[in-house]
Amino acid sequence: MPPLTDDRKFNSSGRRRSSSGRRPFSVSGRTPDRWDFSRSSGVSTASSVSAVSSASGVSTARTKSSISYRSWLVEFLKAILTCFGKPEIRPPEPRPLKSPSSTPSRSRHANSFSSTGKLSEIQKATKNFSPALKIGQGGFGTVYKGTLDDGKLVAVKRAKKTMHDSHVSVEFKSEIKIMGRVEHLNLVKFYGYLEDGDEKIIVVEYVPNGTLREHLDGFHGNYLDLGARIDIAIDVAHAVTYLHMYADHPIIHRDIKASNILLTETLRAKVADFGFARANESGVTIVSTQVKGTAGYLDPEYLKTYQLTEKSDVFSFGVLLVELISARRPIEPKRKLKDRITAKWAIEKFTQGSAIEVLDPNLLRTPATNLAVEKVLELAFQCLAPTRQGRPSMRKCAEILWDIRKDYRQLSTSYPLP
Structure with a gap:
């Protein structure tokens, strides 16, 4: 067998790991593995969620949020219920893949x-x-x-x-x-x-440092600090932007989630598992196909229309951003009923002006952390808009995250940890 190319090395500067020796906290429940869905009962789609204001204008966001939040919440809950509906068997996709x-x-x-x-x-x-x-x-x-x-x-x-x-x-x-x-x-x-x-x-x-989900659960010892989590979000945004914009044909991953993100020893993120990925070779923006993905990460518009677009990955990325901030799984079946859908719970906290309560309790609260949490959640809720028109592109997500990281690092220098 010919020798295989060695993996490239990465610099770990700029990533701080928590020095806490705490044991991992217990996990309330496991998100179901990937599902292959067929058409079920229809889900009505509401208008796009209003863009949430910046961290400095949270009170303005709260005053405008009641209608958009109710609309977003109704659509999100319907989407989740659709995930658990009884599927109807559909024939395989008409275009067979090449051998x-x-x-x-x-x-x-x-x-x-x-x-x-x-x-x-x-x-x-x-x-x-x-x-x-x-x-x-x-x-x-x-x-x-x-x-x-x-x-x-x-x-x-x-x-x-x-x-x-x-x-x-x-x-x-x-x-x-x-x-x-x-x-x-x-x-x-x-x-x-x-x-x-x-x-x-x-x-x-072989990526040696396990999955992002394992790190959020604390299975590898220390918990990821917020700076490392923002870096990981940027890495994932870069990977998906490449798939959408720079591959030979646009590729929709369809299964962006924490357990499909592997970490190197220097905490660089690598997106894995292309079993559900779909290459768009036709040149059209929308691809009609069976619904595939993981419950809790699925785009509600895709569930309703069977029309797959790059913005379906953006929705999943929005769920991932909430997961990175909170360390909760998208669906937490052992929590109180009102707190089981993590994105719903997080947007409620945000609109009430309590965004910092979404932060993983294993992380310290600082001025830099408070600002970063507000801005990451703001981006997450734009990604979670019920329709694709209200969601940013993955390239735009990457640009926003770069700015968030820059502000976070500058404020962390001004207010260092005790």
Whole structure:
């Protein structure tokens, strides 16, 4: 097997990690894994949510928010209820994906493992898929840590062997097709794939520091400070902007969530899992397709119309921003009824002038933190508008986050931590 390109190194300056030795707090509930939805009862769509005012004008936002908040809340709750509705079986999408052998324009990092002889190499790399090397589990299958003959660490995604599950085959073909086309600092690198009988395997970059969700839960020791969380949000915004604007064809990820964001040892974020991604090769702005995604992150307009746009990723990114600030999962089933939908709870706190109460209780409150929380939540609620016209582009999100980080760092210097 030819040697694989080494991962690039990153500078960790500017990222401060909490020195707290506290144990991880308990998790109230788990967000359901990715769902593949079919058409259910319709959801009426209201006008776009009004842009929330800046941190210095919170009182103005509260005076204007009652109507827009009620409209936003009704649409958001209907969207969540639709997620849990009984799906109606729909036929597969009419355009079949090409077979792996005809996957175009593979990345320069990609190496094909498609010969039968290479299966033994993957088995050797993972010690025959040893449970001790298991590092993840998802709708596609199981992920293992592997070591190639040249010492290169990789992540090996092994698909489920359910022969009648056509979705696994579609996800597999979609992922290798799209990952072979993209390359970005904040996207997990694609090294190759293997298809041998009922074995479907994807080999990607191994990212050593776990998922963002694990860090928000405190599973890796210290909790991420707010500066690191803003940096991560910027990394994700850059990755998704690249997919939307700079890939060969615009790509809609469709599953932006904390458990699909991996962190390096220097806390650089890398977006992973392209099983639900959709490349827009037709040149049209809107793609009609089945609803796929994760409950709690799904765009309500997409749920209602089956019209997928890049703004569907923007909605998911808005949920992610609230998750970064609060450390709560999008749906918290063990909390009080009024607090179970995290985005709903957070926007209510914001409109009441209590945005700082959304902040993860494991983080210190400072003047810099207070301002950053207000501004990040303001951006989040613009991303969460019920219709795509009210949402900013991912490029605009990145620009706003750059300004927030700049202000946060300047104010942190003026008011250092005690």
